[in-house]
Amino acid sequence: MSMLYNRVSYYFCLLLLLNINSVVAKESVHIAVASNFKAPLEQLLKQAPFYNNIDIKISAGASGVLYSQIIHGAPFDIFLSADAKRPEQLSEQGLIVNxxxxxxxxxxxxxxxxxxxxxxxxxxxxxxRLSPYGEAAEYYNNHYLKTGLTFVLANNITQAFQFVDSANARLGIVALATLKAANQLQPNNKYEAYTLIPETQYPAIIQQAVILKSTDNLALSNKIMNYLLSIKVQTQIAEFGYKKD
Structure with a gap:
């Protein structure tokens, strides 16, 4: 009886050690993403063939805030900005992978x-000051909309959507992708009560990504970037409410 117990205990401990080792060995990556792209990113990554084999942490916010965190040493591997300016500034500062x-x-x-x-x-x-979407929205309002309404400034484009969604603002200039994501999550006619603003009436919102030089997992970061830039995923991104190139 004692021998059987010892054998069972041995195999149980061995199995436990194997499970622990598999958890420890799991690759990890930390992605900083502009708030407008958080929902699409989460959905896309869950479809990735490598998703179950890696540990992904996502931090979302205004691009200006994330940029500030990066230059002050935040441990991100990838930065998905809502503009081209901040990734290019990081490049000029020598903080990205060539x-x-x-x-x-x-x-x-x-x-x-x-x-x-x-x-x-x-x-x-x-x-x-913090959000490329806010910069484009301000330009559109000043040159075309001219409502006379009082601005309420959100920390990021997702919060601007939340101000309108909670009836704390009459209307909002928001990301089309945020409206589509909300309607997909909880279908409601109010999320379709929008007018698409002509792209000629505001500065182009070109969203660029970089791998940070401080990354601890360059191979995985490259895998994720290549996945996001693949033809299939780029088609999906357009369906989420972004311009199709």
């Missing part, structure tokens, strides 16, 4: 006004 700067998406703006918000005096946009 040749890794790529355009992964081009954003679209929508003017969103649910019918129930007609008495509210506010228009929500992302802070132009």
């Amino acid at each position: 040749g890794s700067l790529k355009t992964y998406a081009t954003g679209k703006l929508a003017l969103w006004q649910p019918e129930t918000h007609s008495d509210n005096p506010y228009i929500a946009i992302a802070n132009p």
Whole structure:
């Protein structure tokens, strides 16, 4: 009986050690992503053939905030910005892997006004100082919209959407991709009550990605970047509410 118990205990411990080793050996990567692309990124990565074999951490926010965190040493491997300016600044500062700067998406703006918000005096946009979508929204408002409404500035484009969604703003200049993601998650006619803003009426929102030189896993970072830039995934990105090149 004692011998059988010892044998069972041995195999149990061996199995436990193998499981622990497999967890420890799992590759990891930390991605900093502009808030407009967080939902699409999560969906795309879950479809990736390597998804179950890696540990992915995602930090989302305004591109300006993420850029500031990077130059102050934040341990990101990949940066998916909502603009071209900040990735290029990182390149000029020698903080990216050579040749890794790529355009992964081009954003679209929508003017969103649910019918129930007609008495509210506010228009929500992302802070132009921190967000490329906010910068483009401010340009459109100043040159074409001219509503006379009071700006309420959000920390990022997702929060601008939330201000309108919660009726704290009458309308918002938001990312088309954010509206599509919300409608996919919880279908509602209010998420279709928008007007697509002509791309000629605001500066192009060219979203670029880089692999940071400080990465601890260059091979995995390259694998993820190549996956996002593949023809199949780029087609999906366009379906999420981005410009199709």
